[in-house]
Amino acid sequence: MAFLLPLLFIGAFVAYKVLPILLEPFLTPLRRIPGPPNASWLWGNLKEIREGSEPGGTTRKYxxxxxxxxxxxxxxxxxxxxxxxxxxxxxxxxHSAEYQKPDHTRAFLLRIFGEGLLFAEGSIFLIREVACLTSLKGKYTGGRCTYSVLKFIRELTANPAFGPAQIREFTDIFFQKSIQLRDLWITKTDAASADGDVARINVLSGLTNMTLDVIGIAGFGYEFNALNPSEKPNPLGQAMTEVLSSGTQPSVIGLVQSFVPILRFIKAAIITSSKQGGIDLSKRDVEGRDLLTLLIKANMASDIPENQRLSDEEVIAQIPTFFIAGHETTAGAVTWCLFALSQDKIRQQKLREELLSVSTDTPTMDELMSLPYLDNVLRETLRRHPPVTNSVRQATKDDFIPLSKPYTDIYGQVHDSIQVKAGDRINIPILAVNCSKEMWGGNADDFIPERWENPPECVSDIPGVWGHVLSFLGGPRACIGYRFSLVEFKVIVFTLLRAFEFDLAVPSSDIIKKANIVTRPIVKTGRDACMVNISSFFGQHMAY
Incomplete structure (x- = not known):
């Protein structure tokens, strides 16, 4: 009989863990909400969602x-x-404390990015170690709660590093690398012209290399030389490109281990300079051109308690987040912009004429921001092609979510709020909001920059941090680097559209969207993304 006790214990433990999962569909108040029929007891509607025409497309249809x-x-x-x-x-x-990323999402982010800003969750307040051990059930790292990382990093970086003043300094870097990319493509178009042809270029590949160089300098004071064909490819740059273009999700945090010597060097230099100068470093003294230096100097500030500072490992864990926020998203957004303009030569010409009206190749950030049609094209690109099409939150307590207008459940009852219980999950349908025909009209799927000259009044209610779209989300967990991305986007488009005319090198029907961290264009017949014909007009009078 003694051998039965362990089996009974295991059975009870399994029942304790599994029964709530099996009973959830019968207990959640969400079961009363209209929706598609259940396609599979095991997988639900997952197959239909995965086979949708584009990421986020199936949930939009629902x-x-x-x-x-x-x-x-x-x-x-x-x-x-x-x-x-x-x-x-x-x-x-x-209400980000009450609606957090689900455990499986955080586990996915942890595996790829480490315990960085994308992983951090919970209270917007710094939490003492004792709070972690008691109320957060031990979810801490290194003796200090990882939940404090979110507020801490945002305090250190959000205002000084991603504010208008710092982005204004980064604008020179954006132009430097954009012009370098332009000149590389001019070399290719000149060679093609000599053969009586136009250049066929993998636009996404070039933009990915360019934005990698930008985030290397602006983020870490480090030159990848990804755009320099004469240089030996940088190992970390190559590895990052492989991770972001593959269909798998290996750990990015593992790749940045080669960055540790750079981190140590920067930190040692800051310590040395502060000691030599007899400086008592405080947060008010935080300056620096690149984001990593800013983070390290702020983390070392004397007015930050020792138990609230990030470890070296936690500082390193922020690097993949900076990579994605300042690198892959912008490259993808510009590619989708050129994809849309390549199919609409009239609007491409309209934008080019506005850009050519500027008398310099390197306008100031303020001059760039004053170009109305460029701004409309940017807004329409991010509306129609958001880098991420869905996000997920999980309720940490029972709640009633208020509604602007009621809905009718499957029993015919009308509700002016949505009842959720702790553990229920909410899909934030970014694409569906950005392209809602109810909000944007029957042409919501069309790329029409002019719609931003007089946008529908109702879109002002969309709770996005920027531009009446949900592309950067909203609330405390909104993208902190959105200004960086917006200005970089405008610089790239400004530089390239003044120099080239873009045309698709394959039928538009051959280009599909695939989501791998962010949404990327993929050619059906291969892995070359968004091949584009380019004719150079740099230094010439525009003529068609």
């Missing part, structure tokens, strides 16, 4: 069919809430 409040099924028939209601989304995004 909302169009079932209304502004809907639900669908995932693993073991668990329900996930969908809504495009602006008031509901604002509630979820602004």
């Amino acid at each position: 909302l169009e069919k079932y209304g502004h409040v809907a639900r669908y099924k995932l693993f073991l028939s668990s329900d996930r809430l969908l809504t495009t209601d602006a008031k509901a989304l604002n509630h979820v995004l602004t």
